[in-house]
Amino acid sequence: MKARVHVMLKPGVLDPQGEAVRHALGALGYDTVEGVRQGKVIELDLSETDPEKARKDVDAMCEKLLANTVIESYSVEIS
Amino acid sequence: MRAAVLVFPGSNCDRDMAVALRTAGADVTMVWHKDTNLPEGLDVVAIPGGFSFGDYLRCGAIAGRSPICRSVIDFANRGGFVLGVCNGFQILTETGLLPGALMRNAGLKFVCKSVGLRVETTESAFTSGYVKDQVISIPIAHHDGNYNLSPDDLAALQDQHRIAFRYDANPNGSVDNIAGVLSENRRVLGMMPHPERAVDPAHPSTDGQPFFASLLEQMANT
Numbered sequence: 001m002k003a004r005v006h007v008m009l010k011p012g013v014l015d016p017q018g019e020a021v022r023h024a025l026g027a028l029g030y031d032t033v034e035g036v037r038q039g040k041v042i043e044l045d046l047s048e049t050d051p052e053k054a055r056k057d058v059d060a061m062c063e064k065l066l067a068n069t070v071i072e073s074y075s076v077e078i079s
Numbered sequence: 080m081r082a083a084v085l086v087f088p089g090s091n092c093d094r095d096m097a098v099a100l101r102t103a104g105a106d107v108t109m110v111w112h113k114d115t116n117l118p119e120g121l122d123v124v125a126i127p128g129g130f131s132f133g134d135y136l137r138c139g140a141i142a143g144r145s146p147i148c149r150s151v152i153d154f155a156n157r158g159g160f161v162l163g164v165c166n167g168f169q170i171l172t173e174t175g176l177l178p179g180a181l182m183r184n185a186g187l188k189f190v191c192k193s194v195g196l197r198v199e200t201t202e203s204a205f206t207s208g209y210v211k212d213q214v215i216s217i218p219i220a221h222h223d224g225n226y227n228l229s230p231d232d233l234a235a236l237q238d239q240h241r242i243a244f245r246y247d248a249n250p251n252g253s254v255d256n257i258a259g260v261l262s263e264n265r266r267v268l269g270m271m272p273h274p275e276r277a278v279d280p281a282h283p284s285t286d287g288q289p290f291f292a293s294l295l296e297q298m299a300n301t
Contacts, residue, residue, distance in 0.1 A: 009182075013227060016185050016252070065144060068137055068173065070180040071227055 001046050003058045004077040007067045008039035042066055051078045080105045080298035082123040085151070085167075087112045087142045092128035092164065092275065099275035100125065103291035105298075112145045117154055122298045124151050128165030128220070128273060138181060138223045139166060143173030152176060160204060160294070161267040165221055168259070168269035177260055177269045178236070179228030184221070185252025191220040193283055195247030196258055196272055200240045203265045204297035208289030214247055215286035217272040219258075224271040226253035226260075236260055243268055 009015045015037050022036040044061075048054040058076045067074040082105040086093045097107045100123075108118050112131075117124065131142035142148065148170070155161050155176050163171040171177045184190060193216050198209040209215065228236075233254060236242050244259040251271075259270025274287035 013182075014185070014252070016183050016187050016225075020187055065140065066136070068140065068180050070172070070178075070229070071182060 001048060001051065001054055002079050003044040003046055003054060004079070005042040005044065005058060005062060005066055006039060006075045006077075007042065007062075007072050008037060008074075009071055010073050013071050039072075054078050080122045080295050081118065081120055082107045082125060083110045083117055083121055084108075084125045084127055085110050085112060085147055086127075087129070087131035087145065089131045089133055090127050090129035090166070092166075092273065095273075095275045096125050096127040096164065099278045099287065099291050102278060103288075103295045105291075105295060110147060112142065112147050115146045115150060117147070117150045121154070121159065123160040123162060123294065124154060126151070126161070126163040126167030126170050127275075128167060131166055131170065134223075137169075137173070139169030139171075139173040142166075142170045148174055155262070155267050158264065158266060160298075162205065162294075163267075163269040164273055164275065165219075165224075165271055168271055169223065171267065171269040176267050177262060178232040179226055179254075179260070181223050181271070182225040182227050182252075183223050184225050184250070189220075189222040190224070190250045191218070192250075193218045194250055194258075194272060196244045197247055199242045199245055200261070202240065203243060203261050203268065204294050205261075205268045205290055206243055206293070207297065208293030216277065216284040217274055217286055218276045218283070219250060219272045221251070221271055224251040224253065226251075226257045226271075228254060239263065241265070244270055244272065 018036040018038040241261040245256040274290040277284040277287035
């Protein structure tokens with residue numbers, strides 16, 4: 001099965017890259033964009049077949065490596 | 080004094096660090112990241128600057144989980160001295176030996192220049208050769224030096240006088256102008272500026288000399 005991990009900076013942590021993207025969009029005339037947050041998506045191919053166990057494993061991977069929980073939050077989709 | 084300098088794929092300040100330590104009088108061993116054990120009888124581990132593992136995932140994230148870093152964590156927990164400069168500071172935050180995290184510079188640019196650093200505490204083996212509030216000139220060269228941490232962790236650093244250096248003029252957006260921080264036992268120091276690039280008469284500044292000299296002196300006395 002597959003897991004998709006979304007890693008984002010936590011709310012309240014300034015995202016300078018998102019801000020730069022927002023400015024660039026404004027320069028292109030998209031003046032309705034009020035905020036941009038940039039994160040990353042990590043896709044994992046898993047040999048695990050039990051969705052519950054897969055989620056548990058991927059949660060642990062996020063805590064140990066995939067996200068830095070000092071500044072980032074994560075969410076996991078299993079499919 | 081016996082020192083080890085860690086080497087990761089992508090480290091690029093490892094030899095400069097070794098030269099600075101040797102010049103100050105240390106016996107230096109280079110240690111590859113896949114090694115599981117540090118040399119016996121070690122006093123100091125230095126984690127150098129560079130781009131370990133190409134900064135993949137996050138700066139210092141992969142290196143922080145490498146086999147040798149497990150030994151470095153044990154070494155620090157036993158009271159060993161650990162210095163992390165630039166990418167080494169990022170690695171130390173990723174291991175959890177130091178609080179906080181280093182994010183992309185607020186101005187989004189790689190900043191490479193000499194900066195004024197204020198010595199905020201002389202109560203550590205790394206900073207005892209300076210005078211408190213002394214401003215020294217040390218180079219920085221980083222893209223991700225924007226130090227960020229929770230208000231509680233920041234209050235703890237301030238209350239325990241664990242901020243070792245502050246920038247005179249903030250180059251990267253770091254909280255409270257922080258350039259370097261100490262662990263609770265004051266034996267682990269992480270800093271973005273490069274003291275090892277300010278030791279030789281051919282360098283623009285030699286303000287890094289007291290940094291290594293005091294470290295050597297403290298080791299000789301313990």
